[in-house]
Amino acid sequence: MAEVVSNKQIIFRDFVTGAPKLSDMILTTGTIRLKVPEGSNAVLVKNLYISIDPMIRNLMNKMDDTPTELTYVPGSPIIGFGVSKVLDSEHPDFKKDDLIWGLTGWEEFSLISEPHIRTLYKIKYTDVPLSYYTGILGMPGLTAYGGFHELSSPKKGESVYVSAASGAVGQLVGQYAKLMGCYVVGSAGSNEKVDLLKSKFGFDDAFNYKEEPDLTAALKRYFPEGIDIYFENVGGKMLEAVLENMKYHGRIPVCGMISQYNLEKPEGVHNLMYLVKKCIRILGFNYIDYYPKYPQFLEMTRKYIKEGKIVYMEDVLEGLESAPEALIGLFAGRNVGKQVVVLSRECE
CATH class of the missing domain: 3.90.180.10 (Medium-chain alcohol dehydrogenases, catalytic domain)
Incomplete structure (x- = not known):
């Protein structure tokens, strides 16, 4: 028994x-x-x-x-x-x-x-x-890998912005982008997290979005020539500000919109005409889409961890x-x- x-x-x-x-x-x-x-x-x-x-x-x-x-x-x-x-x-x-x-x-x-x-x-x-x-070696890691490497088609020298950048997905996206030779800026909700993005995760720069009264102006400051890839984790006002700051043929992989999850009525997003004006590609995705890529993702990411290239x-x-x-x-x-x-x- x-x-x-x-x-x-x-x-x-x-x-x-x-x-x-x-x-x-x-x-x-x-x-x-x-x-x-x-x-x-x-x-x-x-x-x-x-x-x-x-x-x-x-x-x-x-x-x-x-x-x-x-x-x-x-x-x-x-x-x-x-x-x-x-x-x-x-x-x-x-x-x-x-x-x-x-x-x-x-x-x-x-x-x-x-x-x-x-x-x-x-x-x-x-x-x-x-x-x-x-x-990093589970669902959030596979999300970061799929959304950045597979969906965004990144190129060396491109400008990458990551919101919710100190979280499970964002911290890895930023490091993948740096390893690709990209210029990377992240945002987070505290000065402690901003310091971590720069000192621990190697982002080129970072800012506390709670201290920015004008997100559009803040992004213009960090990306004077525009954003090639925006890894979307937040939605709402942040997405509105990003659209105005995207480059022509920019890409926005969307894995989440955490600012909207607890709202009874989700916010609408303005500035959508920039999708047409700048030929921006915005595409939602799910970690499930990349399950077949898991072995490839695992070998690459584990190697980076063992070599100290990713923390x-x-x-x-x-x-x-x-x-x-x-x-x-x-x-x-x-x-x-x-x-x-x-x-x-x-x-x-």
Whole structure:
């Protein structure tokens, strides 16, 4: 008879309007049997790290269209990316003691089956911190790689602007751009983060957008000849200001618009005529688009890490119970670097 153990979980209470609150995420303790049902094609894991990402807030909205594999269900554990250790498996691609990253639950133990098992990757390299697979070597890293290298078609000497530049995606985009020989400026919401962009991540310059009364003028100051590539993480007024400052045939890969996630009525964007005047290409994308590129991305980025050409900064909290506060803090700018929650350090 398989052992039955307690399982702490963060339960999604109900669909959210406006900013998420602690009461939207309920800490409970259930039980789980440490054995995968025979013939189920599932994997049972112990979760080691969970990733706190802005996308989680979007998934808390009530969907008006067809539900997807990531649609949240009230009364069920919150779903997000994490790093886990396989305890038992009925799936041919995974065996006991494998380390994996991918979609899992906000809980100590998860039974992962279709559709989320399609998003699991076996961890090939353990000569870097395992937590990196929630960030630089996981979904945020693949987002940065796909949006910059694959979608933006960067060239040496081009001017690149990155908003939310100290976050999980932005800090990597800026470093990729510097390695390409680009001129790179980032923006962030505190002077501490601005200093990090310049001193730690090697950006050519950076500014605190909260201290700029005129974003259009600020961007003109940093990019007097215009912006070739704007890596969009923010939306709203920032996007408006950028459009006026783009170069002819500029590119804007859009991976997120964090300024809009908690608004009941998203802001409209003016200046869209610049898309026509300057022949600007703006294209939204999703990390899923680049799953086939993951091996290529992994080899390149790991090499840069090992050679010291790329650095990464994490903001680490301990314990599953800290996850709701971490998510709320993400939208208040409390984190400095990639926000990670540690559930267990047994594999460090």
